[in-house]
Amino acid sequence: MGEGGRGLVTYLPLAIFVGIMALRMMRMKKARPLRLPLLWIMPVIVVLAVSLALAGMPPSGLGWLCLATGVIVGGAIGAQRARLMHLHIDGEGDKARVMMRQSPLAILLIVAVFLARRLLLPSGFQGGVQAGHPVGNALLMMDATLGFALGMIVALRLVLWLRARDMVANHVFDA
Secondary structure: OOHHHHHHHHHHHHHHHHHHHHHHHHHOOOOEEOOHHHOOHHHHHHHHHHHHHHHHOOOOHHHHHHHHHHHHHHHHHHHHHHHHOEEEEEOOHHHOEEEEEOOHHHHHHHHHHHHHHHHHHHHHOOOOOOOOOHHHHHHHHHHHHHHHHHHHHHHHHHHHHHHHHHHHHHHHHHO
């Protein structure tokens, strides 16, 4: 296929990302209930998925380092994103519930991570099974991405749960 045919394939992920971010920005204004008893479900699903991926293709020594780095970076970004979300308690007594609203900064953080990955990784990532070999780089990138997703989801949900738990405890004593 010539260069003209690659244009659509090249920009399709970007178009999908922009569409998803536009939907999130529109829905951001409305607060939604934060269901505290269900916050643990997504981290468990992600831990199981990452565990299955690692069991199917165990990383090398450098792969484990990429995975750990991804967990640390993802955890830091997930925790920061959770801190940027707006939480408040709506209602009184038995009808009280924790409400969550996305912050524009939390959305911008996702956009910044996407742009950084898009701009920095294709040319700046080296290493692998054989230095510079595309397959080795792809495996290391997969390990780092798995760690990033794991760290971000677990930290996001944990920080949201801790913040909401403190709000509920303070709300009960204030009432």
